[in-house]
Amino acid sequence: MRFLDIRDTNFDAEFAAILARGEETGREVEQVVLDIIADVRARGDEALLEYTRRFDRLEADSVAALQVTEDEIEYAFAKVKDEEIAALKLAVERVARFHEKQKQETWLSTTEPDILLGQMVTPLERVGIYVPGGKASYPSSVIMNAVPARVAGVGEIVMVAPTPGGEINPHVLVAARLSGVDRIFRMGGAQAVAALAYGTATVPRVDKITGPGNIYVATAKKLVFGQVGIDMIAGPSEILVINDGSGTPAHIAADLLSQAEHDELASSILITTDRGFGEQVATEVERQLAQLSRETIARTSWETYGAVIVAGSLDEAIAFSNRIAPEHLELAVANPFEILPRIKNAGAIFLGHFTPEAAGDYLAGPNHTLPTGGTARFFSPLSVDDFVKKSSIVYFSAAGLNRLGRDIVSIAEMEGLEAHGRSVSIRLK
């Protein structure tokens, strides 16, 4: 952990080490993934079965046999505790309710005579949701990807999840059912992404693929982008807490550690106007670290990419926050709504002393898929918008075209596009 002062002359240099934590895709990974994609396009189901055998140690006679059955889902419901099902249901409900508010309507403007202009919103027909396997197989990821798709009105939601050895997390199955996933295939990696992007005899081609994954999955998504839509490419997770000396150091320390336990590359940063408070938080982090089951991961993250920064004023802290555009931003200050309008770049903003980021991770309502690594400058949280597309609507009557025709022809002529102009003038009286 670095204890820094933003007013020090070497601050930028010191902080640069924390920012430089994204993994660059090596050319070798890209070549491996390109080969897998080409193979799945060429040999379809057969290639899928081979890769699943090789990478997931899962044998199957057919891709259809990789599909999760109704019985397996029922078994998962039987296995999961009632209060857990209730918690997942609550999460699905709350996430659905929040995302309902993001829905945009088709509109048609009728304010101008002879001309109608509008925008039609249509759900994607079919989407694929990638859910990582093994330990990172999280029911909350399923909810955060499937629910916005369902709210958007997507026709079919196809989920893929690698299941090393065939085992699939029952909480994930329960979450998938509660979120409205239509089909689940036990497959993962670049091969699953390729199958969703191009379709095989058994796996249907989708219009968009969302969801987190390892470097092979992320690279595959990047490479099929354009053939299908994808959500943002997520990097390691991060949190920035802005503090003014108010609140409880132990609470802030717990929030920093909730981020740090994700993985070694996660970054947890506190920026405070109160040096003493910052010191207390640092002490608390050490104390709490020793009690964590994921201590090793959290400690590595905190030691490598953690920081407590002292700022001269809240203004300085806010400017810093806008510059790094954090994925998660906690405004752990006495008057969080007062500074909200000055936040320009952040994936999700958690206000006040009783809104730990974890609330947003699971069931507050907003999506937990957020732009990382400073990309909140231009990316938005995953939303219903990701699962619809728009078409412009243009209608001119003969009178409308007559009114605007000459100006259209004028611009066509400037551009030397004669046939454009002719398609208008041929219709003019």
Add this chain to the structure above:
Amino acid sequence: MRFLDIRDTNFDAEFAAILARGEETGREVEQVVLDIIADVRARGDEALLEYTRRFDRLEADSVAALQVTEDEIEYAFAKVKDEEIAALKLAVERVARFHEKQKQETWLSTTEPDILLGQMVTPLERVGIYVPGGKASYPSSVIMNAVPARVAGVGEIVMVAPTPGGEINPHVLVAARLSGVDRIFRMGGAQAVAALAYGTATVPRVDKITGPGNIYVATAKKLVFGQVGIDMIAGPSEILVINDGSGTPAHIAADLLSQAEHDELASSILITTDRGFGEQVATEVERQLAQLSRETIARTSWETYGAVIVAGSLDEAIAFSNRIAPEHLELAVANPFEILPRIKNAGAIFLGHFTPEAAGDYLAGPNHTLPTGGTARFFSPLSVDDFVKKSSIVYFSAAGLNRLGRDIVSIAEMEGLEAHGRSVSIRLK
């Protein structure tokens, strides 16, 4: 041109040749572009000046000297005819008015006690607009990229345009000024994209780069994606006209040619339920082709990627359209609004017999930057949405966290993320 019947057994095979027209980026192009990007990151202005000298034959002592001056813009206004300025002004006004309707408001939901949830919409701080040089330097491209950015509230719009030999199209300068562009640099290619993405001593770093360009520009945009936002990667342009035998063959022929004149890779397709009408359109295309200044381009496009398709019914034609997801779709039928709700995938939809696509290209109002090559399945037209980003807002009071805390902890436990749970339980009473 192919004259096909959708009911023929070999239709799909015949049509496949038309669909297979996208250019794949070669590995060599990618390597050249990677090198240019690395060089601009390393040497900044100096590298920019070298590439501009080499590729655009433009000498300058400094990058600042590449910036278009106020005098040059005034000179452009003096050189462009008054009626042309009026036409461009009309386009800017209409495009602005349409895009105003796309603006989304920040919202905060206050329906639940103790918990506030919302979404904050913030304009991007600075964007870069790429405008191709030479013959494809179109004022309409400037308008369609800059106006949505301005309407969104973007802080600064930086435009780049390669100017082989230093010359810049005066219509483009006028359009840039009318659209609210703040600064214009005479530079292009992968080097301009790299400069905008990473910033140099003179060129400011932007948050997003939009606008069309050649294969080097498109590849550069793809490679800097993630460092900055980009708009969709546009392929060659296309139009599909759906017809029911109503209307005038010469009009439809003119519309098909307005697309074909763009470039040799453009694709113009008519699908009609009336074989005789289709034959008349084909004859008309031949007749009009001979009269075009861009005959060679249009003829190559029409002969290679043009088609007249006979369908057994409007239903068949609509299903075909939804399958290929055209960039531009004309519903040249007697009752276009009747079939509108059945259109699922299209960039822009032009309804009726007096709405040639060219109207939408210039000044109807909607954007002319549209998803090509079937990507209307999941991409939307360029819009105000591209120039803002969203942040989720979450506020819990102590009572709110107490109400939901146990369920949050329950999900954290399912996921084995103990520190997530602790950040909540440490605050619970």
